[in-house]
Amino acid sequence: MQILLVEDDHKAARLLARGLEEEGYTVTVAHAAQDVEAADLARADLAILDWMLPGKDGVTLCGEWRRRGLQTPVLMLTARDAVADRITGLNTGADDYLTKPFEFDELLARVRALLRRSVRTQPVLLQVADLCIDPQTHAVHRGGASLDLTPKEYAILDFLVQHVGEVVSRLQLAEHVWHADLIAIDNLIDVHMKNLRRKVDAPGNEPLIATVRGRGFRLAAPGESDA
Template sequence: MHILLVEDDHKAARLLARGLEEEGFQVQVAHGAHEAAMPAGFDLAILDWMMPGKDGVTLCAEWRQSGHQLPVLMLTARDAVADRILGLNTGADDYLTKPFVFDELLARVRALLRRFDRAQPALLKVADLALDARTRTATRGGSSFALTAKEYALLDLLMRHAGSVVTRLQLAEQVWHADLIAIDNLIDVHIKNLRRKVDPPAAAPLIETVRGRGFRLGPPSEPDHA
C-alpha cells in the first residue's frame, strides 16, 4: 500500500514515515501542498491541517473537487468539534488530533484502507474497455483478451486512476515494488505488450504516453503541454 504523507514538520514527517514503513507501507513524503498537488497512484493520504501557505483542508477540498476519492486522514492540533466538522465536511474521511499515539494512527490507517477496499468497484470501465476484478478478465468492445499478472496489475492501476497521469515511479513501486532505476526498461516492455492488447489497430487508443511523466488511460485527449 502506497501512502502520501503531507507534513511540513520535517522531523515529524521522518518519524511517522519510518513507523509506517516498518509496518510494511510505502510512504512518499511531501513537505507542503505544493509538493502534493496530484494524489493519483496512492492508496491513502495523511494530511497535516496546519501548513504554511495552502493548508490541508484546502488541499483536501481541491482533491475532492477534482474527483480524487482516495481516503484522507487529517492530522491537526485543533480539537474543537467545529474544526472536526469542518475537516470532515471538506472531504476528509477521518480526523486525528495531535498529539496522538502511533498505534492509534496505524489502526485508523488500516481501517480506512479496509473501508476503501470494500468500496472499490468490482468492474472497472473506461470507454469500451472493462476489467473484472472478480475474474481478472479484460474486454475491449466486447472481445476478451488474456493478461499476464503484471499486465493485469498495470491495467488495474491505470484504470483506477483513469484520466490522471500515473508516473513511472508509481508503476515501479506499486506493480513491481522496486526502484525505478532497476526496472525502468521493464516498464516500457510491459506497457508495449499491454498496449497491443488494449489498443488493437481498429480501436481508438486508450493508453497515452505523457512524455517525461508517465502514462494516462482514457479517451484520446489534447496533447499534454505540462
C-alpha cells in the same frame, strides 16, 4: 499500499513515514501543498494530511481534491481539538480526524480502517508474468509459490510494479522507499535488491528484475527487459 503523507514538520514526517514503512506501506512524503505531485496523488490509496501547512492549508487542499472528484480516503492530522474544527475538517471532505499528540498505534489503526472501507482496496491482484502481488495483504507469489519478503523488499517490489516496464533509478528508490539521500543508502539499495532478486528470480524462474547499466532497475515480463 501507497500512502501520501503531507506534513510540514520534517522530523514528524520522517518518523511517521518510517513507522508506516515498517508496517509494509509505501510512503510518499510532501511538506507543502505545492509539493504534492499529481502522479503521487493518483497512485495513493490513502492520504494523511496535516491541517497546518505553509501556504495552502490542509483543509483547503482536501476541499480542492474533493471538488475535483478525488475519492482517495483522507486522514486529517491537527492540533485543533475543538468540535467546530473537527466538523470543519470532516465537512470539507476528510474521512477521519486525529488530533495531536497521538499514539502511532492509533494512527495505524485508523489507517487500516480507512483502507478497509475504501473501494480502492477491493481485492485487485497485480501480475507481471507469473509474479502475483496482493496489494491488500502484501502477499507475493511467483509461479504459485509464496515469497517471504521483508517490508523493505516488498516496498521496493511494489514501487517497481507501479512502474512496470520503466527504468527506476537508484535515486527514485532512495527517495520513495527510504526517504533518504542516495549517497547515504547506496550500498543498502544493493543489499536489499540482491535479496529481493534472490527470492523473485530464484533458480528455475525467468528473470523479471533487470539491472539497466548506469540507469537503475527495471521490472518487466521475460522478453521485455533491457538487460
